[in-house]
């Protein structure tokens with residue numbers, strides 16, 4: 001047995017739809033190191049969300065297995081941030097953030113302090129009693145991130161969390177996430193369509209083939225931590241982006257052109 005935090009072995013997922021079946025994913029193998037920030041990119045519909053949902057235990061694999069190594073009795077193993085915020089419109093910002101802690105059965109005294117700390121950390125303290133409908137998209141996604149971080153999970157799973165945001169807000173949120181993550185470096189699996197985002201945030205970028213998604217390439221990101229968004233301006237950054245883009249482009253071509 002290796003010391004991976006997340007180990008995915010021969011995982012496949014088939015969906016039955018209207019009498020036929022669709023192989024959405026795999027077979028795929030994947031290891032994530034403890035404290036690693038892994039970014040996953042791949043063509044649309046290649047099975048990225050399916051993979052994340054299987055890792056989160058929200059979906060069972062049709063074949064293969066996932067093991068998540070736990071190192072704490074107290075901290076929940078995983079927490080997920082989705083693209084569409086997935087916060088409750090009928091709950092206040094504070095109640096939305098507290099919800100994750102209630103689900104994780106965190107005692108009330110700890111929960112109060114955590115909610116308050118994470119609301120402050122995400123710039124939401126003044127909006128604690130506001131309802132999501134009164135917030136901008138960026139603020140709503142902050143609530144969703146605060147809820148996931150407040151749980152203080154061992155493994156954070158993020159499915160295109162910034163995809164719905166405009167370009168400027170996206171850059172602001174990326175910089176905030178970078179800063180947050182660099183404070184405690186928990187294990188993260190982050191799905192994105194944006195290569196620039198993947199390189200800025202990730203320790204490693206994994207490229208998936210078109211459906212059914214498999215791993216076609218992996219790139220270690222060489223920039224030291226702590227990083228700032230300024231690394232985007234370096235020639236190494238552009239070079240790496242170009243290399244990943246080449247692999248991604250060939251992954252989008254017909255199956256015969258993809259080399260494993």
Ligand SMILES: Nc1ncnc2c1ncn2[C@@H]1O[C@H](COP(=O)(O)OP(=O)(O)OP(=O)(O)O)[C@@H](O)[C@H]1O
Pocket residue numbers: 015016017022023024042043044045046047048049050051211
């Ligand atoms: N519940 C489902 N029932 C049937 N097919 C599904 C289901 N969920 C996903 N699929 C199919 O599985 C394939 C992979 O979907 P998935 O959402 O995992 O891809 P993705 O890489 O995350 O896509 P995108 O980048 O567009 O978000 C797609 O063809 C999708 O239509």
